[in-house]
Amino acid sequence: MAMRHLITGQGNCAPDGASSSNPFGNLANAIFGQSSKAQSIKELPGSAVNVPTTSELGTAAPLSTIPGSENEFKQDQLPLARGADFIRGGPSHDWVESFRPPGLPEFAVPDAQLKEFEQIFNSTGPTFGPPVMDGPPQRVLSGVLRSFLASGQAGVPFQPVPVPALGLSESDKQCIRDRSCIMARHILADQPEEYIQAQVNTLLHSLDIDSNYRMKGPMHGPYPEMEEYWNQSQSAMRSGPMHNAADKWITEFGKQNNNPEEWAHSFEQQYGSNGWASEFEQHQSQMAMTGGMNMANLAAMEQSRMLAQTLASNNDPKFQVCRIPLNIEHSMEENSKFFQFVSKMSRGELIIEDNQVKQGSASQSSGWADEFQTQYNANANSWADQFVHEEMSQGADKWASEFSTEYNQGGLNENWIDEFSKMRVDDEWAEEFSGGTFGESSADPWVDEFQNQLSASKQNSGASRGVYVFSDMNPYVGHPNPMQEGQELFRKGLLSEAVLALEAEVLKNPDNAEGWRLLGVTHAENDDDQQAIAAMMRAQEADPTNLEVLLALGVSHTNELEQGEALRYLHRWLQNHPKYGGIAPPQPTDSPYGPDVIRLFNEAAQMSPEDADVHIVLGVLYNLSREYDKAIAAFKTALQLKPQDYSLWNKLGATQANSIQSADAILAYQQALDLKPNYVRAWANMGISYANQGLYEDSIRYYVRAVAMNPKADNAWQYLRISLSNASRADMIAACDSRNLDVLQKEFPL
Amino acid sequence: MDGSSLKSAQLLEQMRLHMATDAGKDIAKKVGLVYQFNIAPKKIGVDEEIFVVDLKKGEVTKGPYEGKPDATFSFTDSDFLSIATGKMNPQIAFIRGAIKIKGSISAAQKFTPDIFPKPSKL
Secondary structure (H helix, E strand, O other), X not given: OHHHHHHHHHHHXXXXXHHHHHHHHHHHHHHHHHHOOOOOOOEOOOOOOEOOOHHHHOOHHHHHHOOOOOOHHHHOOHHHXXXXXXXXXXXXXXXXXXHOOOOOOOOOOHHHHHHHHHHHXXXXXXXXXXXXXXXXHHHXXXXXXXXXXXXXXXXXXXXXXXXXXXXXXXXXXXXXXXXXXXXXXXXXXXXXXXXXXXXXXXXHHHOOOOOOOXXXXXXXXXXXXXXXXXXXXXXXXXXXXXXXXXXXXXXXXXXXXXXXXXXXXXXXXXXXXXXXXXXXXXXXXXHHHOOOOHHHHXXXXXXXXXXXXXXXXXXXXXXXXXXXXXXXXXXXXXXXXHHHHHHHHHHOOEEEEOOEEEEOOOOOOOOHHHHHHHHOOOOOOOHHHHHHHHHHHOOHHHHHHHHHHHHHHOOOOHHHHHHHHHOOEEHHHHHHHHOOOHHHXXXXXXXXXXXXXXXXXXXXXXOOOOOOOOOOOXXXXXXXXXXXXXXXXXXXXXXXXXXXXXXXXXXXXXXXXXXXXXXXHHHHHOOOHHHHHHHHHHHHHHOOOOHHHHXXXXXXXXXXXXXXXXXXXXXXXXXXXXXXXXXXXXOOOOOOOHHHHHHHHHHHHHHOOOOHHHHHHHHHHHHHOOOHHHHHHHHHHHHHHOOOOHHHHHHHHHHHHHOOOHHHHHHHHHHHHHHOOOOHHHHHHHHHHHXXXXXXXXXXXXXXXXXXXXXXXXXXXXXXXXXXXHOOOHHHHHHHHOOOHHHHHHHOOO | OOOOOOHXXXXXXXXXXXXXXXXXXXXXHHHOXXXXXXXXXXXOOOOOEEEEEEOOOOEEEEOOOOOOOOEEEEEEHXXXXXXXXXXXXXXXXXXXXXXXXXXXXXXXXXXXXXXXXXXOOO
């Protein structure tokens, strides 16, 4: 549970920053709330593409597909704050931390732990609370955006309102700039270009944002832009940042977990028990703010566990007294009841009056502590102060009686305690933690949880085998002839656009084998073999004997190092070939034997030495058997027959690279890129060849080029990250993790 | 590496070749440790194949190390590949139990995606 929220919270908005997303969510709501009624945006600016009306998509769909609007409720809450914090913490925590057993001396320095805790506390503390939730900047921003929207709909020039300094970060600004551009184009689709520009400029100016953005040209329109940001926010969930964030979290968790007593001890030393108690209640109220969420419950429980353990492990009578009244039972649900109670109290839904719990007016936002203080005003000091005061001034043994006396004087009596026991929050709760099982018992499920989340998020990102993952936003859906459009885009080398058009085609005609095949080819050229395989499998379903499809599947499986599958498809290629089919035994084999298949293809090559395709398949087969010299020879033969085949040049290069002839490989890739400048795969392979030669600085430029052309090229992103760290460019790893192409392209021009 | 159906074997074969290059030698010089990898097709400990990446001598061989490797890693085929290609962070993998480690912790820390060559795509 906890991790899910941690991850989603983080994924939602980590790259953009929390403050900007929310107003945009509101804006998006406003727009779609209105447009979903009747309006439809028929035509997008500058393109002949029909966008589906919102009603076609269903009223709920557009909301969830607009970046920034996603679950704005969650964004203000704890997980986000945590996630963002950990992203900032970044990758600097290495290996060493997590490997070293907590018992080692270097590790157990109380100071360090204290700092860890402080860090957590400081960074989470302020972000929980009301100031951020209803923070003025957001309200202001939201207001401005709404008035912008209103003026847009009324068709009048937008009147800038003076706004106070909002303290927007650069990324916020960038985000606002780009998104308002996109939004404006949607809302004002029927208006002239200059008008849109003017409107957006005015808005940006009023927000003190540099308006030197470019309105993108018609074809590349708002969508790539939008997609880019969408990808950014998605990617945070998928890869780097999450890992790093989680690393750090885990490290810290581990530390606290393994030395809870020390933790409590050092914290107490620092702040005194006064601080401890007030921190705790502050935490409670903050947590209560996030009310109802499991994360809050878990976090609160974590706190309470620490509290309980400290209580249990401390033999001081003043603590013992706490164990008796807290008639607590060990159970998750019971615990959460307790916290619901506290949480309700802090939200003002429940008020303790005359020692009775009553329903309150719910609007009071002051925390539990305030509530407490107000109700029991006779006591000028809060419970916590009292607590400490007693501890300081009285002998410890007198403390218990003093405590109850004070309670009664202050208008408190045992009923208060009874309330707690009625909630059936219980004593084993405390006892559990006096035993040493805490670490294992809670850490393991936690790790499992994390693991599940990790694999779940992997699947979401399309890693699940053979299932084609469609893009979320596709402007080509509804296009009259997406197939033709896709072919055209592919021919122009606009691979990512072509993917969208072809996806629209296969959504329309799921049995269009050629559509699926071209989609697969496009993915392969875009350096995404997983999607290529998924598309090709659909193509093969529709047309089981298509030779190009079979070859492509063989190649993609080879790239994924899946020898068995690769061999099967290449064998099938031969079986289904009109000319060579006779050579191969016709019965289907599930696991053909590599050398046999190679022998059959050599026969075929002797039959017709001028058939480039046979040599290509042979080259792939020799790659599988790692006979690279033969593979290189086969590809070179094929190239003599088909010198214009850029993918063949790339195959030659990749084979050379895998057999450590990286310098030759680069020449071959160069040929491929001369023939097809937007060949993402060849760009990525270039980067690999430089990296494998230890030329990391050079490799970075090529990887950046590859990911700039296809921001979804996960492999290239991963390799880029490795090269950055090898080239001692740790300063750019954050940009890589957040997939900030602007920064990377500026830093590493090609 | 021949005769292995593991995906990892292909990467390790590439690494074997890579060790002969200047970049490979640099890596060996930088790390200077002997790693043994016990790689299982599906489940750690089941049907493991053993490989040794000797970054003292700059060799990759199949079969257990004669002597004591600086660190021994056990993982599944796909997890090894994820780690070697930078898909998965070794720390995370360790915490998840996707890697089991025997031997020196400080040696294990030097095991990163950086030491592997990257496979190029056809």
